[in-house]
Amino acid sequence: MAATLIIGASGTVGSELANLLEAGGHAVRRASSRVPTASDQVQLDLLHPQGQLAAAFEGVDRLFLLSPPGHVDQHVLLAPLIEQAKALGLKKVVLMSAMGADADDAAPLRQAELHLARSGLAWNVIRPNWFMQNFNTFWLQGIRQHGRIFLPVGRAKGSFIDARDIAAAAARLLHSHDLDNQAFDLTGAESLDHDEVAAILSRVAGRTITFEDITPEAMRAALVDAHLPPAYADFLVLILGFFKAGYAERTTDAVQRITGQAPRRFEAYAEDYRAAWV
Numbered sequence: 001m002a003a004t005l006i007i008g009a010s011g012t013v014g015s016e017l018a019n020l021l022e023a024g025g026h027a028v029r030r031a032s033s034r035v036p037t038a039s040d041q042v043q044l045d046l047l048h049p050q051g052q053l054a055a056a057f058e059g060v061d062r063l064f065l066l067s068p069p070g071h072v073d074q075h076v077l078l079a080p081l082i083e084q085a086k087a088l089g090l091k092k093v094v095l096m097s098a099m100g101a102d103a104d105d106a107a108p109l110r111q112a113e114l115h116l117a118r119s120g121l122a123w124n125v126i127r128p129n130w131f132m133q134n135f136n137t138f139w140l141q142g143i144r145q146h147g148r149i150f151l152p153v154g155r156a157k158g159s160f161i162d163a164r165d166i167a168a169a170a171a172r173l174l175h176s177h178d179l180d181n182q183a184f185d186l187t188g189a190e191s192l193d194h195d196e197v198a199a200i201l202s203r204v205a206g207r208t209i210t211f212e213d214i215t216p217e218a219m220r221a222a223l224v225d226a227h228l229p230p231a232y233a234d235f236l237v238l239i240l241g242f243f244k245a246g247y248a249e250r251t252t253d254a255v256q257r258i259t260g261q262a263p264r265r266f267e268a269y270a271e272d273y274r275a276a277w278v
């Protein structure tokens with residue numbers, strides 16, 4: 001059986017996607033920048049793909065693409081994989097981009113979207129809003145150590161999406177063709193500000209968690225202190241500014257349309273990940 005090659009297969013969305021596909025009886029090839037430790041894994045370092053592409057794509061007929069966090073030259077990283085998919089005539093390529101990526105055709109992630117759309121392959125682009133899972137990963141340290149969510153986003157609302165719903169949408173799109181050649185903005189069903197998020201996390205975790213609005217400069221300093229590359233820290237501060245300006249508030253019905261299921265609510269996410277914050 002031909003397999004789906006999953007970039008970022010050990011990550012938040014990719015691991016859910018790989019498990020979903022396997023549970024549905026599909027073969028999966030889990031790509032990693034590291035040396036493989038299991039037979040369904042393959043090494044494909046997007047920073048140095050030369051010499052690894054052919055083996056990674058052998059026996060593959062579908063591809064899930066994302067750009068690893070930490071890099072702002074997303075098109076440079078993804079272009080060789082899109083070209084390889086083209087050369088092999090894969091049946092479907094799904095690229096996970098980000099909501100708002102289509103605002104500027106010159107932006108590197110948008111360039112990757114356009115490259116795929118012009119490839120002649122059957123494709124989908126999914127553009128998720130900010131993940132709910134950021135609260136149990138990127139923003140976790142502030143919550144655990146200080147009981148606070150530190151972000152430069154004011155009282156703006158976001159229609160946070162559960163990564164499991166993104167994975168479900170990707171799984172459905174990879175193995176069907178009725179929705180081919182379209183991009184979808186994926187959001188949750190409700191928009192919450194970070195005071196509302198903190199209130200839900202407090203109730204579920206049984207401890208007080210509050211939101212603290214910080215300056216973009218303080219955010220950037222914290223990200224660089226956490227060893228993020230300065231260019232990526234600048235990128236994150238820029239897109240957090242878009243959140244503050246209200247661009248993350250919109251909701252769409254795309255998850256429901258693609259998967260047939262309503263997206264998970266923040267409360268349900270918090271209950272499922274409760275152990276992270278207690």
Ligand SMILES: NC(=O)c1ccc[n+]([C@@H]2O[C@H](COP(=O)([O-])OP(=O)(O)OC[C@H]3O[C@@H](n4cnc5c(N)ncnc54)[C@H](OP(=O)(O)O)[C@@H]3O)[C@@H](O)[C@H]2O)c1
Nearest residue numbers: 008009010011012013032033045046047067068098130131
């Ligand atoms: N977080 C959000 O709120 C949000 C919102 C919208 C869009 N996004 C997009 O989501 C993507 C991240 O997805 P995620 O959160 O599921 O990922 P993640 O959990 O951060 O995992 C990143 C993955 O990338 C792999 N990786 C790292 N460096 C690599 C390299 N050089 N070559 C190949 N693979 C590499 C890692 O695997 P190995 O260590 O095994 O290589 C890991 O599986 C980004 O493109 C981001 O822009 C995020």
